[in-house]
Amino acid sequence: MRLIVIGGDAAGMSAASQARRRLKPGELEIVAFERGDFTSYSACGIPYWVGGLVDGPDALIARDPATHRENGIEIHTGHEVTGIDLAARTVTVRSANGTRTEDFDQLVYATGASPIRPGWADTPAQGIFGVQTLGDGAALQEWLPGRRTAVVIGAGYIGVEMAEALQRRGLRVTLVERAEQPMSIIDPDMGTLVADAIRGLGIDLRTGVTVEALETAGGRVSAVVTDDGVLPADVVVLGLGVRPDTALADAAGLPLGATGGLATDLRQRVTGPDGIVEGVWAAGDCTQVTHLVSGRPMHLPLGTHANKQGRVAGINIGGGYATFPGVIGTGITKICDLEVARTGLSSREAEAAGFQFVTATVESTNRAGYMPGAVPMTVKVIAERDTGLLLGAQIVGRTEAAKRIDAFAVAVWNRMTVTDMTALDLGYAPPYAPVWDPVLIAARKATEAAEAR
Amino acid sequence: MRLIVIGGDAAGMSAASQARRRLKPGELEIVAFERGDFTSYSACGIPYWVGGLVDGPDALIARDPATHRENGIEIHTGHEVTGIDLAARTVTVRSANGTRTEDFDQLVYATGASPIRPGWADTPAQGIFGVQTLGDGAALQEWLPGRRTAVVIGAGYIGVEMAEALQRRGLRVTLVERAEQPMSIIDPDMGTLVADAIRGLGIDLRTGVTVEALETAGGRVSAVVTDDGVLPADVVVLGLGVRPDTALADAAGLPLGATGGLATDLRQRVTGPDGIVEGVWAAGDCTQVTHLVSGRPMHLPLGTHANKQGRVAGINIGGGYATFPGVIGTGITKICDLEVARTGLSSREAEAAGFQFVTATVESTNRAGYMPGAVPMTVKVIAERDTGLLLGAQIVGRTEAAKRIDAFAVAVWNRMTVTDMTALDLGYAPPYAPVWDPVLIAARKATEAAEAR
Numbered sequence: 001m002r003l004i005v006i007g008g009d010a011a012g013m014s015a016a017s018q019a020r021r022r023l024k025p026g027e028l029e030i031v032a033f034e035r036g037d038f039t040s041y042s043a044c045g046i047p048y049w050v051g052g053l054v055d056g057p058d059a060l061i062a063r064d065p066a067t068h069r070e071n072g073i074e075i076h077t078g079h080e081v082t083g084i085d086l087a088a089r090t091v092t093v094r095s096a097n098g099t100r101t102e103d104f105d106q107l108v109y110a111t112g113a114s115p116i117r118p119g120w121a122d123t124p125a126q127g128i129f130g131v132q133t134l135g136d137g138a139a140l141q142e143w144l145p146g147r148r149t150a151v152v153i154g155a156g157y158i159g160v161e162m163a164e165a166l167q168r169r170g171l172r173v174t175l176v177e178r179a180e181q182p183m184s185i186i187d188p189d190m191g192t193l194v195a196d197a198i199r200g201l202g203i204d205l206r207t208g209v210t211v212e213a214l215e216t217a218g219g220r221v222s223a224v225v226t227d228d229g230v231l232p233a234d235v236v237v238l239g240l241g242v243r244p245d246t247a248l249a250d251a252a253g254l255p256l257g258a259t260g261g262l263a264t265d266l267r268q269r270v271t272g273p274d275g276i277v278e279g280v281w282a283a284g285d286c287t288q289v290t291h292l293v294s295g296r297p298m299h300l301p302l303g304t305h306a307n308k309q310g311r312v313a314g315i316n317i318g319g320g321y322a323t324f325p326g327v328i329g330t331g332i333t334k335i336c337d338l339e340v341a342r343t344g345l346s347s348r349e350a351e352a353a354g355f356q357f358v359t360a361t362v363e364s365t366n367r368a369g370y371m372p373g374a375v376p377m378t379v380k381v382i383a384e385r386d387t388g389l390l391l392g393a394q395i396v397g398r399t400e401a402a403k404r405i406d407a408f409a410v411a412v413w414n415r416m417t418v419t420d421m422t423a424l425d426l427g428y429a430p431p432y433a434p435v436w437d438p439v440l441i442a443a444r445k446a447t448e449a450a451e452a453r
Numbered sequence: 454m455r456l457i458v459i460g461g462d463a464a465g466m467s468a469a470s471q472a473r474r475r476l477k478p479g480e481l482e483i484v485a486f487e488r489g490d491f492t493s494y495s496a497c498g499i500p501y502w503v504g505g506l507v508d509g510p511d512a513l514i515a516r517d518p519a520t521h522r523e524n525g526i527e528i529h530t531g532h533e534v535t536g537i538d539l540a541a542r543t544v545t546v547r548s549a550n551g552t553r554t555e556d557f558d559q560l561v562y563a564t565g566a567s568p569i570r571p572g573w574a575d576t577p578a579q580g581i582f583g584v585q586t587l588g589d590g591a592a593l594q595e596w597l598p599g600r601r602t603a604v605v606i607g608a609g610y611i612g613v614e615m616a617e618a619l620q621r622r623g624l625r626v627t628l629v630e631r632a633e634q635p636m637s638i639i640d641p642d643m644g645t646l647v648a649d650a651i652r653g654l655g656i657d658l659r660t661g662v663t664v665e666a667l668e669t670a671g672g673r674v675s676a677v678v679t680d681d682g683v684l685p686a687d688v689v690v691l692g693l694g695v696r697p698d699t700a701l702a703d704a705a706g707l708p709l710g711a712t713g714g715l716a717t718d719l720r721q722r723v724t725g726p727d728g729i730v731e732g733v734w735a736a737g738d739c740t741q742v743t744h745l746v747s748g749r750p751m752h753l754p755l756g757t758h759a760n761k762q763g764r765v766a767g768i769n770i771g772g773g774y775a776t777f778p779g780v781i782g783t784g785i786t787k788i789c790d791l792e793v794a795r796t797g798l799s800s801r802e803a804e805a806a807g808f809q810f811v812t813a814t815v816e817s818t819n820r821a822g823y824m825p826g827a828v829p830m831t832v833k834v835i836a837e838r839d840t841g842l843l844l845g846a847q848i849v850g851r852t853e854a855a856k857r858i859d860a861f862a863v864a865v866w867n868r869m870t871v872t873d874m875t876a877l878d879l880g881y882a883p884p885y886a887p888v889w890d891p892v893l894i895a896a897r898k899a900t901e902a903a904e905a906r
């Protein structure tokens with residue numbers, strides 16, 4: 001048996017590693033192709049590398065090609081798969097040495113995602129960067145010395161993190177967002193707290209602003225033209241989200257899901273209108289996932305999902321059994337010392353999914369109010385009307401805030417009601433929580449809001 | 454209608470406050486008696502007050518008597534209820550002004566708990582302290598100036614916290630524990646990490662040591678006699694646990710539970726072999742609770758439970774509906790910068806409950822390994838054999854560790870299996886977690902352990 005893995009990052013190499021743990025080289029040959037230079041790295045760490053908090057790129061690499069080879073995985077970097085022939089069970093691979101064809105019995109498709117580049121971003125100029133691969137990070141790092149002004153376009157997780165990183169590197173940073181608030185993955189009232197923190201860093205945050213074009217000079221980007229004026233820019237970072245890299249899959253006739261990502265079953269087998277595509281697996285940012293609260297498919301590229309999906313694919317390829325049921329949209333980030341977290345559905349997402357709901361927002365503290373280091377924390381809960389089903393939660397705080405979302409995440413996962421949540425036995429000690437944990441206070445207030453309807 | 458509340462701390466005053474929110478003074482008269490001077494305080498904060506981190510006692514008081522009166526609750530401090538006549542629906546109250554009788558229609562029994570005092574602790578001498586009431590804290594504070602040596606007896610939560618506090622105050626501290634490890638609420642392998650931290654503070658930790666007597670001189674304690682030698686002590690702190698204060702209930706003929714605490718139904722109505730005792734409620738450290746994993750009654754005094762139980766009693770007294778289903782034994786504490794947490798059952802408790810189980814222990818980090826501030830964290834998971842049901846978890850780490858127990862706590866609460874847990878969508882970003890959160894890594898390893906059996 002021969003397994004070919006397309007894509008050498010988290011999803012692909014997790015699949016390869018798990019399959020290798022279960023099957024010996026004599027039972028399963030594993031060959032992976034990565035078009036870039038790096039394997040199994042943390043793209044999420046790029047902002048901290050750019051910001052100078054982390055020495056990259058090596059620190060961001062969990063397993064380099066040599067380690068994979070030691071583990072019995074044949075990995076080829078600088079090799080791009082350019083075609084898949086499902087009938088012939090072959091892939092075409094291009095490298096510096098030319099093009100060749102390779103056979104497979106099983107195929108893992110793990111090509112990841114690419115930054116969304118609107119028409120104006122196709123300007124052929126230097127200084128325009130996505131932040132999707134370690135190669136992107138390396139290119140940006142090489143470009144940065146001597147640059148003075150940066151414009152980051154899009155104020156989602158990566159945009160906000162990159163704006164802070166570039167600011168930290170000493171550049172004058174403008175962060176442009178089309179919506180009226182940064183971080184539209186959280187509710188507007190919570191987003192206001194984030195906007196304040198971004199501006200507090202000295203970043204010029206411009207919301208409700210649309211980018212129209214890039215200006216260039218001498219083959220380099222020089223400014224970003226917006227409906228709010230022209231912003232000088234030696235560096236432009238695209239934080240407009242990503243889309244699944246599925247061109248190769250599409251060309252091969254693999255079915256794509258409604259969101260443009262590959263649809264899979266619970267075991268990560270590629271699935272289409274005609275059922276499962278035998279022997280073809282997909283994992284990571286190139287796939288779509290099911291949101292377990294809305295029940296809808298969505299594209300939610302995130303390293304933690306990619307790792308889990310890859311692991312699940314690899315266990316199944318190896319003859320074991322594991323499933324990836326879906327996601328609930330948990331996300332956390334840090335802006336300077338502001339911690340931001342969410343899980344489940346935001347108000348807008350709950351609305352779009354068809355839920356009627358109540359919300360409750362509470363101000364509490366990370367520790368007992370009398371303890372040194374006690375600082376405020378805002379917690380918002382979204383619960384279905386009548387049933388009180390917990391639909392989502394958001395947290396913004398200064399310290400020891402973000403990971404509190406996990407209690408909500410496990411509660412959402414288990415379809416708890418906010419009333420049930422009021423009885424939860426969460427950790428209490430004065431250095432860690434008020435006697436009523438902020439999670440519990442929010443659940444209480446949401447219970448009252450649900451009752452009061 | 455007239456409600457009498459016995460005990461003015463968390464449980465009693467939460468009940469009073471919730472009843473008051475739902476019923477106007479014309480509908481329900483509320484009278485509370487507290488034998489001490491303080492109401493609604495955080496006894497859990499006493500170690501931090503003693504250690505000089507918190508200005509007490511005022512900071513530890515959530516609501517003083519004046520605030521309760523403003524809220525329409527008649528509260529009398531310095532008033533001890535000395536008898537309950539269930540047939541006549543009266544209580545006898547003693548104060549500096551003498552003894553009187555008061556009528557009630559509804560009664561909330563919330564007398565709390567008292568430190569366990571073995572025979573040797575009954576020595577009539579100054580310098581011996583429990584740490585159960587704010588009055589205890591005040592007495593200790595008054596005693597401390599000029600003292601040089603302290604012996605803390607019992608290395609559970611309160612003993613360890615008090616040992617650190619006294620050390621911080623500059624005393625030479627010995628911590629004596631009869632068991633072979635401190636913190637026997639966690640497994641011995643995890644307890645070793647705690648022992649190291651305690652010794653690292655310069656505290657003389659002596660495990661496997663039994664106290665035999667106290668020596669006194671001039672009416673003051675002077676030493677603790679153990680089977681390991683005589684330990685000089687200007688101060689002795691009792692950290693041997695507490696027992697429910699139920700003497701008054703017992704004398705009145707109220708039924709006691711198997712653990713010595715008052716047994717209640719889900720709504721906190723006192724319950725005995727003959728059913729519910731009409732109009733009599735109990736909440737807080739004087740009650741027993743149900744452990745939802747073992748299914749057994751237990752005495753688990755903790756402020757967070759007392760507050761919840763009081764709230765539930767008050768809502769029901771006020772004509773609403775709320776329940777307190779039980780506990781799962783979540784507990785966290787801090788020793789210097791070591792964070793310790795547990796939930797569910799320890800190995801010993803799982804054994805005692807009759808479970809057969811596997812354990813898995815993993816070493817991970819609080820943040821992505823490459824981030825500044827990433828430090829080790831040890832996570833242990835206990836899961837039922839065959840089913841993989843999560844029975845309990847323990848965490849020891851240096852920072853951002855303890856509150857991670859909440860994810861396990863919500864998982865235990867919802868009776869998740871460790872296999873289910875591997876798919877959990879927990880918060881991931883490099884400043885907060887490795888791409889595989891320690892919780893998930895532990896769940897994975899426990900799943901493998903369960904499979905490997």
